[in-house]
Amino acid sequence: MHTNPGTDVEFLRCNQCAIRHHAVCGALNQEELKSLNQISRQQKLKAGQVIISEEEDADFFANVVSGVVKLIKTLPDGRQQIVGLLFAPDFLGRAFGKQQAFYAEAATDVELCSFPHDQFERVLKTHPGLEHRLFEYTLNELDSAREWMLLLGRKTAEEKVASFLLMLAKRSALMGCNHQDPDVNLRFVLPLTRSDMADYLGLTIETVSRQITKLKARQIISLEDNRTFLVPDKLALEDVAGQ
Amino acid sequence: MHTNPGTDVEFLRCNQCAIRHHAVCGALNQEELKSLNQISRQQKLKAGQVIISEEEDADFFANVVSGVVKLIKTLPDGRQQIVGLLFAPDFLGRAFGKQQAFYAEAATDVELCSFPHDQFERVLKTHPGLEHRLFEYTLNELDSAREWMLLLGRKTAEEKVASFLLMLAKRSALMGCNHQDPDVNLRFVLPLTRSDMADYLGLTIETVSRQITKLKARQIISLEDNRTFLVPDKLALEDVAGQ
DNA sequence: CGACATGTTGAACCTCATCAACCGACGTGG
């Protein structure tokens, strides 16, 4: 708990953080932020890098500052399912238990703000506001997971792809504090490969590709390039997605 | 906050509760338990009864004391997916928000110990131990949900059915403080109809029925009656389930 | 007893997975 000048500089870092007000640390007052800041570490990862492996315990928590992280579960024979996508400012890691039944991998280049496991848990114990925020975050994660269970269990390939694109479209509309009319020609960049999409939707890459082609043909979406999507009519897409 | 004799009788009820030490209220000391007990109400429901509807806000929380509750999400055209099964002593309801994106229905006859929404949230605010327990419970729910995403997205019909039966077998082995050898001839009663199974596994009833028949033929399971299953060799079943 | 719900079985069909070829972009090394 030293309070040398260096601390103040680091302290500043949190106050200037791009995601601060939306991340779980947004719950903290200046004093609490300070103690969290002291244990945090910025970290940059390349796309494809494994962040948490399935075997070893995770020794840290982290906020996603930029980029996208995949949470992946695998079957012994190699089949895999993405069980969560983390965008900024999502939180990575499971409180109260180091065991993760999945591994985490950078889908794009990623910046993390990470905290050593034990120290973070200590801060958690002493700052109920932080735990509360994390709890609310977890409840939202659970809601999303259940939404995805409906998609995986009951939607057709076309509905799956449409639902996923719709999710990204909405997300980007929310993010960009968009001055554009939110319902007209939504535009977003897909942060995943077709293979990732397939693993998220419980499909194969071929099926994903075909469904995208079909949506293009029906003019429900159009592509600037392989990764950049345009949605001229959000309602039409919602219709295909089965709400 | 009256403390008339009646209160003590009710107080006793929690102390004698069958699920107390496993339920979220297990985190509470006597004093805390008392305040929770004062707002609780026992409730009995018949199989098939809707507990929380999708439209209206839920005005209560509850512990499942006995029986099984289905959490169901539906698509506009009627397709449905069970996104969670609650056994005793699971907790029903979403803290910090009345909105549920699914509805809850009794799969069997059910006993609940329920708490009015607002009062429970008030207790929650003043008893961090309870909130903490609920948080841990929610984290486990999230883990299960993700496990199920893998099943829904990547497992075959046979693996799905086997996984589900395995889950119930393990569950019943844990419950019955079994003196029986845990690996030999596990026996359990299925608390669901084939239709519920199908909705939980993302299949049709016909497929479920056929897979059960197939597992029977391969001697991996046997049935005393439609609802009572025997697992002579747990390892064989695990093998079919794809771990 | 008939009506209804739950479950099983059969046959036909269809969606999606599989296998394979191909395309364009990119990077590397001869």
Add this chain to the structure above:
DNA sequence: CCACGTCGGTTGATGAGGTTCAACATGTCG
């Protein structure tokens, strides 16, 4: 500089796994 391999993506042909539709069996309840 261009040939080459690789990677991400698309498209085509084929077939299997699961759905759909239908009939039938069994058990329960008024």
